[in-house]
Amino acid sequence: xxxxxxxxxxxxxxxxxxxxxxxxxxxxxxxxxxxxxxxxxxxxxxxxxxxxxxxxxxxxxxxxxxxxxxxxxxxxxxxxxxxxxxxxxxxxxxxxxxxxxxxxxxxxxxxx
Amino acid sequence: xxxxxxxxxxxxxxxxxxxxxxxxxxxxxxxxxxxxxxxxxxxxxxxxxxxxxxxxxxxxxxxxxxxxxxxxxxxxxxxxxxxxxxxxxxxxxxxxxxxxxxxxxxxxxxxxxx
Numbered sequence: 011x012x013x014x015x016x017x018x019x020x021x022x023x024x025x026x027x028x029x030x031x032x033x034x035x036x037x038x039x040x041x042x043x044x045x046x047x048x049x050x051x052x053x054x055x056x057x058x059x060x061x062x063x064x065x066x067x068x069x070x071x072x073x074x075x076x077x078x079x080x081x082x083x084x085x086x087x088x089x090x091x092x093x094x095x096x097x098x099x100x101x102x103x104x105x106x107x108x109x110x111x112x113x114x115x116x117x118x119x120x121x122x
Numbered sequence: 123x124x125x126x127x128x129x130x131x132x133x134x135x136x137x138x139x140x141x142x143x144x145x146x147x148x149x150x151x152x153x154x155x156x157x158x159x160x161x162x163x164x165x166x167x168x169x170x171x172x173x174x175x176x177x178x179x180x181x182x183x184x185x186x187x188x189x190x191x192x193x194x195x196x197x198x199x200x201x202x203x204x205x206x207x208x209x210x211x212x213x214x215x216x217x218x219x220x221x222x223x224x225x226x227x228x229x230x231x232x233x234x235x236x
Contacts, residue, residue, distance in 0.1 A: 046227075053128065053215050053227040054166075099165065108154065110217075110225060114165045 012037045016100050016113035023090055023120050031085040031116045033074075033100035041102040043067075043076055043083040044110070048097045057085075057098070090120045124150050124220040128228025135206055135235055143201045143231045145216035151196035152218035157189075160213040160230075172199040206235040 017032040035041065042061045046054040058067030063078035072087045083100060100113040125148040135141045145155055153174045158166040170191050171179045178191035188210075190202040199218075203210050216228040 051230070051232070053126075053229040054217075055227070056225070108219060109156070109168060109171065112165045115163075117163075 012041070012102060012104055012107075012111045014100050014102055014111055014113035016098075016116050018114070018116070020117035020119055023118070025092055025120055025122050026089045027120075029085070029087040029090045029094075029118070031098055031100075031118070033083045033085065033113060035081050035083065035100075035102050037081075037102055037104055037111075039105035040078075041104050043074070044101040044103070045072070045074055045083070045085050046099040046101060046112075048099065048115070050096075054099065090118070092120045092122050094118060095120045124218070124224065124226040126152075126216065126218050126226045126228045128216055128231055130231060131229060132232045133234070135233070137207055137235055138205055140202055140204045141206055141233060143203075143214055143216075143233075145199045145201070145218070145228050147197045147218050147226075150218075150220055152199070152220070153196060154219045155193060155199040156217045156219075156225075157191060157199075157201050158215045158217070160215060166215065169201075174199075203233065206233070208235045211235045 013036045015034050044059045045057040047057045048054050058069040060067040060076035066075045074085045097115045099115045101110045127146045129144045155172040157169045160166050169184045172191045172193040174193045180186045193199040211234050215230045217225050
């Protein structure tokens with residue numbers, strides 16, 4: 011079946027550190043891939059997405075590249091801020107479906 | 123951009139009562155909406171797919187008689203938790219399809235059953 015695996019958190023970093031949150035997926039065909047962010051007490055916001063292999067999604071300094079050969083979509087940011095503290099979800103949408111499949115989420119804590 | 127309004131943001135109810143949560147698409151028509159439940163420190167669990175004008179499709183293990191979903195118009199879907207019990211306490215989130223691969227989420231409802 012379709013699934014998403016994320017690195018377990020929490021991830022704790024100091025401000026301006028480099029961030030990587032790993033995400034791998036299992037899916038048939040060519041899924042679209044997403045990163046969502048959830049701030050405390052809120053719903054999810056789309057952070058970035060990629061719809062085909064080798065596409066790079068980027069937003070607010072975050073980037074992720076759709077790697078079909080490694081079935082990965084790792085999230086990176088060169089310099090995190092305290093305001094980036096949130097829960098990050100990797101997700102996929104299968105080629106012919108309409109249901110998002112989420113990873114377990116990774117808590118990011120950034121200390122000043 | 124597309125906005126989904128979810129109301130209420132927090133609700134506390136007594137055990138045995140029913141609670142209704144609304145999810146509205148403010149500036150677009152949403153023929154399909156999704157309802158999720160999120161447990162503490164856990165991912166989102168899809169509960170059901172709500173289609174305008176037809177019955178909702180529930181995921182395996184979700185009690186459809188307990189979690190009533192109504193999608194009576196293109197801009198409104200409601201989730202009613204009937205005869206709520208403390209184990210129903212959770213964070214409920216709706217989302218709407220906004221075309222293509224776009225999904226917009228509501229801000230969530232924190233339900234506490236006492």
